Amino acid sequence: MADSVFAHVVRAPEDPILGVTVAYNKDSSPVKVNLGVGAYRTEEGKPLVLNVVRRAEQMLVNDTSRVKEYLSITGLADFNKLSAKLIFGADSPAIKENRVTTVQCLSGTGSLRVGAEFLARHYHEHTIYIPQPTWGNHPKIFTLAGLSVKYYRYYDPATRGLDFQGLLDDLTAAPSGAIVLLHACAHNPTGVDPTIDQWEKIRKLMRSKGLLPFFDSAYQGFASGNLDADAQSVRMFVADGGECLAAQSYAKNMGLYGERVGALSIVCKDSNVASKVESQLKMVIRPMYSNPPIHGASIVATILKDRQMYDEWTVELKAMADRIISMRQQLYDAMQARGTPGDWSHIIKQIGMFTFTGLNVEQVSFMTREYHIYMTSDGRISMAGLSSRTVPHLADAMHAAVTRTA
Ligand SMILES: Cc1ncc(COP(=O)(O)O)c(C=O)c1O
Incomplete structure (x- = not known):
């Protein structure tokens, strides 16, 4: 042979x-x-498996009107709207002004990858700064998407805390327009997050240099037990009217690891730009996996749109935290x-x-x-x-x- x-x-x-x-x-x-x-x-x-997830699944199974047709390229519309509300806040002006585009992706990893490919095709600066250290998959995801990875200082082994000055110095030295990956909360692997005061300084610096924030939100609600508190960093950057990207995962906070359910949102300056951006996200997704799976997103949408189930989720989430x-x-x-x-x-x-x-x-x-x-x-x-x-x-x-x- x-x-x-x-x-x-x-x-x-x-x-x-x-x-x-x-x-x-x-x-x-x-x-x-x-x-x-x-x-x-x-x-x-x-x-x-959270009780509220079991209950949502039961409801979905019992609903015989449900079919298994393909979702659209951007995923389940309800899921996308509810996910944007969850991370940016129910009263977010960016959502009200229709300048956020949200697409359902394959959990946090898939959301990062789609966001990165979009940036590689349509954003003028291809350098992304990621924290040192960071989740081991980050450099691989961004490199394979066609971005060039550089590190900013983050962790100080001497204090086992944040190297805040090092972080500021490295972002100050970054070329204007560079992309900066930020862990929205519960930084992995260090468990070290900036304080609100430090976030504000990071925001000011990044906006003054035109650095583009790309938030990775894999642990909303899982860090403090409070969904709003864990999204505060992201909301500070959206509140200033500037643009940013956010990758969300429901793996940890809803325990939906293997369902691969997440979302990528891109906050733009106006609704016209947001809709053009969405049209190009479809061009990234269609040849990659065509459209996302229906089950996990249906579970999430069922829970997020029902007040009682949402409340039940927050109680179970807090118990895990x-x-x-x-x-x-x-x-x-x-x-x-x-x-x-x-x-x-x-x-x-x-x-x-x-x-x-x-x-x-x-x-x-x-x-x-x-x-x-x-x-x-x-x-x-x-x-x-x-x-x-x-x-x-x-x-x-x-x-x-x-x-x-x-
Ligand atoms: C910082 C960070 N980002 C993203 C992810 C992506 O996880 P998933 O693709 O399972 O949602 C993880 C998972 O460990 C993570 O820790």
């Missing part, structure tokens, strides 16, 4: 985040814990109780799904080897994967890693 025509293909490395789960699945230890992947787990360590916040406290208390050297207050100061522990590559591999705890090599742990039962084991592992490795 002749060799395969693909024999020369070189094996690609595992995705650094999803690869953690691959390694975890291979471990037969009963005490193993997976803190790698960014998905919510209950106190019992199980994935969660609160459980994560309580895990932070429990882990911090456990570190204090063990007298682990160092300042661990960043565990309770950081926000959202992840804690950027400050543990180094060696300490991480020590914890995996000796304690069967799995996390990304940058020391990021998913607080959503922790429970009261696993906190003591993690604290033991962290204590040992800090005191027994160099």
Whole structure:
């Protein structure tokens, strides 16, 4: 038999985040814990489907008038309108003035990709500044879409907080018109967000230099438990009348990970521009995947348009956020109780799904080897994967890693 025509293909490395789960699945230890992947787990360590999502799905199934026709290229119209209201606020002037175009995309990742391709085709500046560090998929998404990726300083390892001056200096040095990727809240992987005051300074600087904001909103409501509070950064930039892009994901805040439901909005100066922009977004989407799937967007629209279901969602969302916040406290208390050297207050100061522990590559591999705890090599742990039962084991592992490795 002749060799395969693909024999020369070189094996690609595992995705650094999803690869953690691959390694975890291979471990037969009963005490193993997976803190790698960014998905919510209950106190019992199980994935969660929200009650309100189950109820919406039941309603959709029972409605025999529903059919499975293709959606339009831009997706479900109700879903798009409701998603824009959710992120920009119900009384947003930009929405009232019809200068926002929103298209349904394949979760947060797909929304970022469609936005990036649109910018590569129609925006004059092809450089996008992304925070250092950032979600590992960002540089790949933007590079493949045809943008040129540069970094701005974001995290200061010394304080385990924001390198605000570094951020301002790097954005000041960016060429006018450059695109800037901003995490709307719950920065991944650091859990470090600017304060409102700092956001205001970033906004002023960016507007004065004509830098174009591209918000990635993967955690609205999941960070603080409050949907409005978590959208404040975005709303500040929209309130000044300027233009911006926003990618929304319903993976975390509605637990719709595998349904791949999200939206890309582009806020424009006027409605005429917005409608031309939308016509070109269709040109990006049609040859890419033609049109988005119907089920997840129908679930979201069902929940967002019904007052009672919306309220029920906010209660369930807050419960997820609160459980994560309580895990932070429990882990911090456990570190204090063990007298682990160092300042661990960043565990309770950081926000959202992840804690950027400050543990180094060696300490991480020590914890995996000796304690069967799995996390990304940058020391990021998913607080959503922790429970009261696993906190003591993690604290033991962290204590040992800090005191027994160099
Ligand atoms: C910062 C950030 N952006 C975007 C996403 C995209 O997620 P999805 O495509 O599942 O909505 C994630 C998921 O982990 C994320 O952390």
